[in-house]
Amino acid sequence: MNVVVRHQAEALASAGHHVEILTRRSSPVSDPVQLSPGVTLRFLDAGPAHPIPKGDHEEFIDAFRVQMAALGPYDVIHSHHWFSGMAALPLARRRGTPHVQSFHSIAADVSTPLSAGERPESPGRMAGEAWLAQESDALIAISEAEADTIVERLGGAPERITIVLPGVDGILFRPTDVRGVGGAEAVGGAGGVGVGVSGPVDIRGYAVVAGRLQPLKGLDLAIAAIAAVPEPIRPELVIAGDASADYDGYIDELRALAARHGIERSVRFVGPQSRVDLALLLSGARVVLVPSHSETYGLVALEAAASGVPVVAAAAGGLREAVLDGATGVVLDSRDPSVWAGALSQILSNPAFARRLSLAARERAEHLDWQRSADGLVTVYRALVRPGSLPSLPSLLTA
Template identity: 65%
Template sequence: MISMRSPLRIALVCLHTSPGTDPGSGDAGGMNVVVRHQAERLAALGHRVTILTRRSAADQPESQQLAEGLTLRFLAAGPARALSKGTHENYIDEFSDRLNALEPVDIIHSHHWFSGMAALPVARNWGVPHVQSFHSIAADDASPLSAGERAESPGRMRGEARLARESDALVAISAAEAATISGRLGGSASRTNIVLPGVDSNLFSPKRQPAGSAVDRGYAVVAARLQPLKGLDLAIQAIAALPAGLRPDLVVAGDASVDYSGYVEELHQLAERAGLSGIRFVGPQSHAHLAELFRGARLVLVPSHSETYGLVALEAAASGVPVVASAAGGLREAVVDGITGLVLESREPRVWADAMAQILSDPTLARELSLAARKHALGLDWNRSAASLVRVYRGLLDEATEARQHHRAVA
């Protein structure tokens, strides 16, 4: 039996993307940020944490120490190079075999369905609980969300439904994701736990003076993986629709994955057709550089078709920058409409331009949103997020202990 004071041995499985990679690189996004920060805080609480991911480059070491008590391990499954995201389904079994050959842990927490399909049989073989986080969930072709959420590989919908049924616990990052797990996958509400993300409010912090003014056009930021799901086209068209005297530059932070290698050029062409000259593509940014970029921005735009939460919106809030976001999934929770930013149902560029104009032309409104955004973000931190995870883990281990004791009593 593991006592409440005993440190846990925790495996966090991220098959297709490494939490050691900067957000916006390839397929590295909000999931990577969540896993990395939660892992760091779990280790700081005294637990032994291992992040397991697929080797995607020949020069990656077998393991890498990220912090005291926190190790990143690269498992050989498929070619040691970057792959298109959907291709990873072909290497689930191989990754599972590599995982199963490792020393057992107390609990396995899988992130994304590839990871869950590899880790669930290993957890069963080791006799330990399996926790599943999805981070995104496929929509079938009949779904009204299908334009933004096409299934990425043939077995995804079946795999996600199986994981929702068979995992010992499910972790959602927002109430919106919890509802999707229940409604789309049939996941049990009693086994679904909402664990909100956090933000480093020391790193992501405001400028001493509010960014910009009514006469300083400054810049707006959109930070995301460069793929259609993230709605970069809407950001470009909306900025272009602003009056020239009010229009900020647009800074695009992020890069395209293997799946969307031609998408960056499409965005350049769209900006040229829209007559938007004030646009800069700065590539993926480290957290420190992203924080600096946000700190100087007048607005952060999150025009995604779908987000389970929208961590960028929370990081912008901590930076004291108003957010204009689409009413997609968890963004309704990350942004408090009319208080910390504006949440828009429409995807019409003109509507977005009008919303941005409200903030850009009214320094008082911009300051009110900035102060409220910072206050909102201060209520969320990674320590609280990690502590919530530990409660989920401990609860499962207690249940397993009680079940074993009951079995022995009746045997």
């Protein structure tokens, strides 16, 4: 979500609009930050000035709204995720300002079993998301799968939903010649992300999983799948990202799982990556895994595509749209590690097949940039604001 918000904001600003991004202060830092010309990031005092578990944010919605009320005016208020929507929509109504809602993830029905280790949703989330879907002036979905969920689960009106696909920076995320032989060495040496090896480079290379480290992302499946790949072609598994405040100790659980599968020396945790380091990491990979239980889209799959790297993804939500099965990667309905290992083995052992996926993935990603994504937002905004307020349309994105 943070990547989408920032890149869309910068693309809006490059087109002449003024954007303010509001977020809860989660550190002692409170001064506004100019992210780029026309984009200002503001930190609002709402709750403690340190990271808190996602499920606890609901306590601070009212405080966030009080802080928002001192800012503006804005032509459009665009909320990202339900916390900010619950804070922003009442304020937008009082001001007569159009309110746009994006969800980025939608709570599962209470009858849906939780993935192992997942904490329950905060009490007001499901009702809050339904209220936002039914009362906001416009709804932005990141995929057809999310649009369907907004209608079917939240009761949002289809005519108020617009699908705006995310973009990708095709200059930052691009193919290189360091894939396969030498790939791990090049990443470790140039990017400093800890993926390098000493001595001869293993021709098996490495696979990548990137994202927030939590049970929803299916990292246990990634480890089990890599363990099931035949040893002569088994790549190292590089896991990029960090556990959130909700999941203290989760990385230790994953290390223990790798040890039980006998591949503890072939699973490497490199922590959260800068955008530059992530791009370098992906470009050197032989394959990227996205084994999430749920994804509204799966931005890392698009970034892997731009990097010319085949993706093996779960058939979860928008991943069916982010990865074209058999064309830019492989999409699997099964969560059986042996099935995943078979798909990985086909890519790892068949260079012609991997090359075909790689070329098609890059070609598709080249048509999906951030300016196109921002243009989709502007189309929605134009339909809501009063005539004569453009082209300098100030917009607020709450993250």
